[in-house]
Amino acid sequence: MSIKIVQKGHPALHSPAVAVPVTDIPSKKIQKVITDMKKALASQSDGVGLAAPQIGIPLRIFIVSGKIFDESFERGKGISEAQQTPDLVFINPEITKLSKKAAWLSEGCLSVRPLYGEVRRSLNATVRAYDENGVLLERGGGGLLAHIFQHEVDHLDGILFVDKARNIEEHMPEDYDKKS
Ligand code: ZN
Helix, strand or coil, rough: CCCCCCCCCCCHHCCEEECCCHHCCHHHHHCCCHHHHHHHHHHCCCEEEHHHHHHCCECEEEEECCHHHCCCCCCCCCCCCCCEEEEEEEEEEEEEEECCEEEEEEEEECCCCCEEEEEEEEEEEEEEEEEECCHHHHEEEHHHHHHHHHHHHHHCCCCCCCHEEEEEEEECCCCCCECC
């Protein structure tokens, strides 16, 4: 069964999501949410990240596609590339560091198709979160990973990139191919 990715206008995308009680992380319910998110993201060849509200579930969970860490990953490569790195899971994430260095970066979203725009994002970001095993971790990243962190945490706060973007336009998928 395919998992539906909800679109702009769905209430889960426009209000803050709720924290997951840490003791619930091993539960069947939360593990199923994570599995469903991975399935939904894997179904989108241009997807690089996904937040739980994007499948209509108002919980503070996001995932990053492992394919962005694979050597074969580059712009334009899609689902035909075998993914080797598992998806990363972030539960109750908090951004603990954002670089002052920032730039207006092109951005799209699996829940705001087919729009793209430029959003000012820090070039480096650090997130503290629980993983799918309930282990608290901190992970820093630059480039695309930092960009995804900020986009996904916005989702958990009920913010879509179009709420803060400039130069919003429709593009064909081949123009810009990474969405989260
Ligand atoms: Zn998004």
